[in-house]
Amino acid sequence: MTFSFDLLGTDGAARAGTLHTAHGDVPTPTFMAVGTAGTVKAMTADAVRSTGAKIVLGNTYHLMLRPTAERVARLGGLHKMMDWPGPILTDSGGFQVMSLAKLRKMTEDGVTFRSHIDGTAYHLTPERSMEIQHLLDSTITMVLDECTKFPATHDEAAASMRMSTRWAKRSRDAFIPREGYGQFGIVQGSVYEDLRKESAAALRELDFEGYAIGGLAVGEGQESMFAMLDITAPLLPTQKPRYLMGVGTPDDLLGSVARGVDMFDCVMPTRAGRTARAFTSHGVFNLRNARFIDDGRPLDESCSCLCCTRHTRAYLHHLIRAEEILGPMLLTTHNLTYYQSLMQGARAAILENRYAAYCEKTRAGWEDAKNG
Ligand SMILES: [Zn+2]
Numbered sequence: 001m002t003f004s005f006d007l008l009g010t011d012g013a014a015r016a017g018t019l020h021t022a023h024g025d026v027p028t029p030t031f032m033a034v035g036t037a038g039t040v041k042a043m044t045a046d047a048v049r050s051t052g053a054k055i056v057l058g059n060t061y062h063l064m065l066r067p068t069a070e071r072v073a074r075l076g077g078l079h080k081m082m083d084w085p086g087p088i089l090t091d092s093g094g095f096q097v098m099s100l101a102k103l104r105k106m107t108e109d110g111v112t113f114r115s116h117i118d119g120t121a122y123h124l125t126p127e128r129s130m131e132i133q134h135l136l137d138s139t140i141t142m143v144l145d146e147c148t149k150f151p152a153t154h155d156e157a158a159a160s161m162r163m164s165t166r167w168a169k170r171s172r173d174a175f176i177p178r179e180g181y182g183q184f185g186i187v188q189g190s191v192y193e194d195l196r197k198e199s200a201a202a203l204r205e206l207d208f209e210g211y212a213i214g215g216l217a218v219g220e221g222q223e224s225m226f227a228m229l230d231i232t233a234p235l236l237p238t239q240k241p242r243y244l245m246g247v248g249t250p251d252d253l254l255g256s257v258a259r260g261v262d263m264f265d266c267v268m269p270t271r272a273g274r275t276a277r278a279f280t281s282h283g284v285f286n287l288r289n290a291r292f293i294d295d296g297r298p299l300d301e302s303c304s305c306l307c308c309t310r311h312t313r314a315y316l317h318h319l320i321r322a323e324e325i326l327g328p329m330l331l332t333t334h335n336l337t338y339y340q341s342l343m344q345g346a347r348a349a350i351l352e353n354r355y356a357a358y359c360e361k362t363r364a365g366w367e368d369a370k371n372g
Contacts, residue, residue, distance in 0.1 A: 003182040009351045013260040016350040022180025023087040026054045028262040031339040037062040045083035052340035057265045060093035069135040077137030090138035092129045126170040141183045143171035150218040157190035165202045182209030200235035210241040217247045233260035273332030276320045282368040292317040305337035
């Protein structure tokens with residue numbers, strides 16, 4: 001199985017396709033559940049599958065510290081270790097080094113840092129990040145880049161993006177090709193159109209199997225993010241998948257799909273599930289709220305997940321108030337199912353050329369939250 005992407009239909013800039021990988025096919029647009037440390041938090045692998053998820057994400061930073069990439073390899077790779085035979089995308093570790101690790105020092109060679117767990121020193125280079133992701137047996141390897149801070153001046157963003165471009169070249173050279181496996185480059189350039197263009201052009205030269213758009217959803221706001229997508233997405237090859245990193249809310253997803261994005265990941269649905277919040281067709285609910293104490297209705301009557309077909313809002317409210325672990329488990333199941341349903345609905349709508357109407361109807365439903 002060659003790693004490839006079939007573009008099956010478009011509606012405006014929105015795209016529906018299928019990603020083919022060594023570990024199975026992924027219908028797009030798709031949302032990747034975040035499996036930080038070899039687990040999607042609060043979920044068994046079967047529970048993740050039950051949400052309709054086809055691909056999950058693993059974090060290089062967490063796994064390289066514990067249990068270590070070499071140990072994951074000895075255990076048969078990440079797929080085997082976490083009972084997920086399907087596709088796995090791993091990030092490069094760079095983003096979390098910058099957000100979690102201590103005493104970071106960035107040079108042209110790479111980044112030196114101390115583990116947030118026990119203070120051990122590490123040196124992460126593009127070559128080492130590719131080696132780690134290879135040991136993890138990642139279906140989709142991400143290049144090591146520097147996620148440009150926000151806000152950044154044009155000069156700062158340019159210097160950061162150009163170093164990321166040099167690292168992308170080193171990452172490409174260090175990547176070990178395998179049948180059905182791929183590597184994605186990451187477009188940077190902050191909110192500057194000329195830098196986004198320069199980055200995309202340089203990465204296209206390296207002919208990656210897919211392209212990510214990085215450095216967004218870092219505080220610039222939805223309007224600015226969409227403006228950058230309007231500029232960046234058309235710079236990317238039509239026949240390759242496009243991944244918007246770290247995004248976002250259901251509304252962010254709909255708007256980004258409309259601008260030509262195929263893949264997403266975000267901790268939002270899982271993290272919200274652990275903090276009593278539910279994404280539903282009627283908007284966002286906080287199940288801790290007293291108004292649910294006697295509410296015998298399903299969380300979301302239009303959802304077919306285990307949480308919504310078997311339990312009531314009142315029970316979820318009780319579980320949250322009693323701090324029972326089943327509460328976060330059920331809400332995570334629901335939230336991930338909701339995100340998958342949103343993407344499945346988008347895909348069907350794009351293939352039938354009714355994507356704008358689908359977005360309008362979905363957004364109208366979210367307005368119900370106050371009444372829900
Ligand atoms: Zn549900």
